[in-house]
Amino acid sequence: MRTTINRVLLGLVGLVLLALGLAVLIGSTDLQRHWDFTLPSSWPFQGPKDVLLSTHDRTLYRSRDWWWPVVLGGLGVLFLGALWWLLAQARTRRLRQLRIDSGDGQGVLVRGRAVENVVAAECEAYEGVEWAGSALIRKHGTPEARLILGLAPHATPVEVVNGLDAEVLERARTSAGLDVLPAEARLRAVRHRARRVS
Template sequence: MSPVLRTVNRILLGLVGLVLLAAGAGLLAAPPLGGRHAPLLAAQTRREHWQAGGWWWWAVAAGLALCVLLALWWLLAQLRRPRLPAVVVDTGDGEFAVLRGRALEEAVAAEAGALAGVARCRVALRGRRGAPSLRLALELEPYAVPADALAALAGPVLGHARTSTGLAGLPAEARLRVPRHRASRVT
């Protein structure tokens, strides 16, 4: 999930929480109006305040429609895939080629997975077409040294990816994970 979407999620949850807290506190603090089974607003009050202005219900409908549209936008933002579908590669003759993002991900994953001490590798291409970045998740073997795996990844693997895309820099974020294993016993 992108940092912007994460921030929007936190702000939305905070606002919803504050609105619910204020509504609950307001209902708890308000004295009972007409008894336990009486409506919150009497019929006379509804006629005077809510039906007098013809604009009122249009404003309520517009506000609710805006809330529905924002909720749909938020839902679609949650479901959107953050992967980059393609990278623009300068061919050197004034033209550009398009490299599929999946192809680059698979090539980097295959090369990183073949490193000594790496059990599995997952790669995701992110960013923009002209400025991509890689996110790698490496699962190391129990005997692997993380510093060696990271050095091998940063050297030849990312170097080949930069060369093949023609980019001067290809930022990468690597997350290393070592699975749990039993200690080996010497007898």
């Protein structure tokens, strides 16, 4: 969900910045005169000497007491929103390390990516799975596995999920010394191109 919202917001911000950049570029380089085309009357920059805000626009509300607090408050809210968004992108729930009890009281740290690679490889080796991806995340303080599985056309989803839970995920739980390892699997159908049989 977060990825979809991020992509939509980034796309919208990118389109606005692209449109503003093109408006400035066309006006500041005087392309309409060089390439002999006309711009709409509402175009913000008509030539290289145009400014973003005219003297009238800059001084229109300066005498009003509410103007500067509103402008500064709006810019502050915009800045804090952008900062929150940036920090949200950097924060990840993905497990970097997983502590495994080695039985000697000290424990061992295993890279989360190594466990993900092993789980994905074992999923791909399972009958009916053509490709797999896995991620370990921390949810409510405990590890959770997220699997994406590409199923072969002959595979039965229920059998594949039950088999992976009983074999692959059970081995991962035992190897990591975890009492439970909740998992979420997303299944995709693998489509093959039609081949001519002669």
